Amino acid sequence: xxxxxxxxxxxxxxxxxxxxxxxxxxxxxxxxxxxxxxxxxxxxxxxxxxxxxxxxxxxxxxxxxxxxxxxxxxxxxxxxxxxxxxxxxxxxxxxxxxxxxxxxxxxxxxxxxxx
Amino acid sequence: xxxxxxxxxxxxxxxxxxxxxxxxxxxxxxxxxxxxxxxxxxxxxxxxxxxxxxxxxxxxxxxxxxxxxxxxxxxxxxxxxxxxxxxxxxxxxxxxxxxxxxxxxxxxxxxxxx
Numbered sequence: 001x002x003x004x005x006x007x008x009x010x011x012x013x014x015x016x017x018x019x020x021x022x023x024x025x026x027x028x029x030x031x032x033x034x035x036x037x038x039x040x041x042x043x044x045x046x047x048x049x050x051x052x053x054x055x056x057x058x059x060x061x062x063x064x065x066x067x068x069x070x071x072x073x074x075x076x077x078x079x080x081x082x083x084x085x086x087x088x089x090x091x092x093x094x095x096x097x098x099x100x101x102x103x104x105x106x107x108x109x110x111x112x113x114x115x
Numbered sequence: 116x117x118x119x120x121x122x123x124x125x126x127x128x129x130x131x132x133x134x135x136x137x138x139x140x141x142x143x144x145x146x147x148x149x150x151x152x153x154x155x156x157x158x159x160x161x162x163x164x165x166x167x168x169x170x171x172x173x174x175x176x177x178x179x180x181x182x183x184x185x186x187x188x189x190x191x192x193x194x195x196x197x198x199x200x201x202x203x204x205x206x207x208x209x210x211x212x213x214x215x216x217x218x219x220x221x222x223x224x225x226x227x228x229x
Contacts, residue, residue, distance in 0.1 A: 032215065034216075034217070041222075041224075042221075042222070043204060043219045043220065043221050043222050044159065044204065044219045045219075046216060046217070046218070046219075049216060091156075093158060093159070095217075097215060102146075102147040102149075102164075102166075102208055102215055103149065103161065103164065104215075104217055106158040106159050106160075107158060108157065108158045109156075109157070109158055111156070
């Protein structure tokens with residue numbers, strides 16, 4: 001299957017700082033990338049969908065100014081958590097897919113801890 | 116929008132027994148139904164998927180069945196092994212176009228007792 005990387009795998013930051021997470025499709029061109037958030041022992045919650053070269057589509061209840069998503073190329077999408085607070089601590093996972101194929105390929109996730 | 120329900124939330128079986136996890140979905144236009152296995156702190160791994168034009172699919176010890184009329188699909192694991200222990204998620208997707216959103220079920224924690 002296709003390979004998706006995510007960086008960093010783990011980050012600890014102070015409250016009020018911003019954190020950027022990168023998601024890369026390593027061996028295919030991803031027309032669409034998805035960002036999920038997962039709380040301990042909970043399911044994956046879709047935050048937003050981003051298509052290369054256009055603005056991300058956010059799910060209801062997700063603040064677009066809080067979670068900035070950029071999908072500048074077919075292999076890279078970034079999620080920036082701005083002015084992070086302890087309640088933003090979570091496991092963030094990206095996935096990548098293409099328009100013509102339903103399967104999504106997941107990155108390894110980023111564990112964010114905001115102190 | 117799509118809503119996916121998954122049952123049970125936890126499942127404990129003896130090694131060698133079968134495990135069945137069930138999901139229901141609400142959007143009749145959903146046409147792709149993957150199942151993922153997630154170990155603690157790791158990414159979800161696709162284990163099997165089924166499309167709406169198929170009623171059943173099998174891959175060694177894993178099988179998935181789909182009932183489009185009733186809008187439910189199930190994962191069957193036979194001859195379970197301790198390494199099958201993980202959280203399993205079902206998902207539904209309404210494919211087509213640039214937005215193929217996967218909606219996940221709530222997950223099932225499967226414990227296989229040796």
